[in-house]
Amino acid sequence: MDKGTASISKKIQTIGYGTDGKGTEGKSLGRMEFEREAPKSNEVLLDILYCGVCDSDLHLLENSWGLTHYPCIPGHEIVGRVTFAGNDVTKFKIGDIVGVGNMVDSDLTCSACREGEENLCEGPHGPTLTQGGYLFSKGSDYNTFGGYSNNIVVREEFVLRIPEGMDPASAAPLLCSGTATYGPLKRFNIKPGERVGIIDIGGPGHIAVMLANAMGAEVTAITPDETKREVAFELGAKNVLISTNAEEMQKYSGYFHHILGTAPDSYDVTPYLGLLRRRGNITVMAMLGPFTGTLNNFSLASRGLSLAGSMIGSIAETQEVLNFCAEHGIRSRIELIKMEDINKAMERLKRSDVRFRFVIDSSSLQAS
Known part of the structure; x- marks a missing residue:
């Protein structure tokens, strides 16, 4: 039996904030409901607690790089609590506070992945990003929905352990x-x-x-x-x-x-x-x-x-920086916001009016 509830639906109901891309690209984010695939035997389901707001979220929304797939739900600095773990999951258990950064998957078989550089995956599509699908989409419309949402399903190998005693909200920006x-x-x-x-x-x-x-x-x-x-x-x-x-x-x-x-x-x-x-x-x-x-x-x-x-870091480097920051007492400076204030935060981000990182309190998404 899976480590979690005795049974789980084939689909996970999810609430998020995103845009369908119709009309002006980069328009205001709004509440969206969708379904995630249920976790496989090697995956975990997280209830998201906090999610950082990165400049690349803004670039994604505005399609600055020409890579955006709509509908688009940003967010790749995720801290959450494990609520379900598949049979083959060995590193995490129900209740663990964990992180998810830029990637949720890669081919894990290419030379880069075998050498611990999943961020430089040399597979057909590169790493699978937490938001927006493949890094090198090559015509594919494959999409992924990020952490401006109340839950996420992630393969075990791409989940990070938040060190004990580290503030989970200020840990979020460390993941990117x-x-x-x-x-x-x-x-x-x-x-x-x-x-x-x-x-x-x-x-x-x-x-x-x-x-x-x-x-x-x-x-x-x-x-x-x-x-x-x-x-x-x-x-x-x-x-x-x-x-x-x-x-x-x-x-x-x-x-x-x-x-x-x-x-x-x-x-x-x-x-x-x-x-x-x-x-x-x-x-x-x-x-x-x-x-x-x-x-x-x-x-x-x-x-x-x-x-x-340089762009994003590997899974090993991400865990390493989390541990390094815990050891040295390094804590990112954040401004905690509610999900309903995300559009105001995006406007402020355009003006560089934040010191130094917005972090969404995801409990506000449920409340909204």
């Missing part, structure tokens, strides 16, 4: 922003005292500052927003560089060993290359699209610089 920034920082192989710059102190960036600081780096917050100076110091930055100030940019010329770019919208990367010391490297994550300006390879080649891209 946390792992997306932790992976590149880990690959920097930071040595104590190395100088790391973090571009954009928003949802991912504020977590990156705390992570890099805990790894022993001398952290500089790089932001165009003077109002973020004080909070950057509170997060653990030793320096703050205002990127619109030409004198400050010149002062930090050739200064950094590593730079992590966390800004979600297109920008010119060339000025930041000038901040790197020889053999330095910059990784751009969060921004999925062309750079503004023209990137001249001489900027890289003349000083042996490296420019890399």
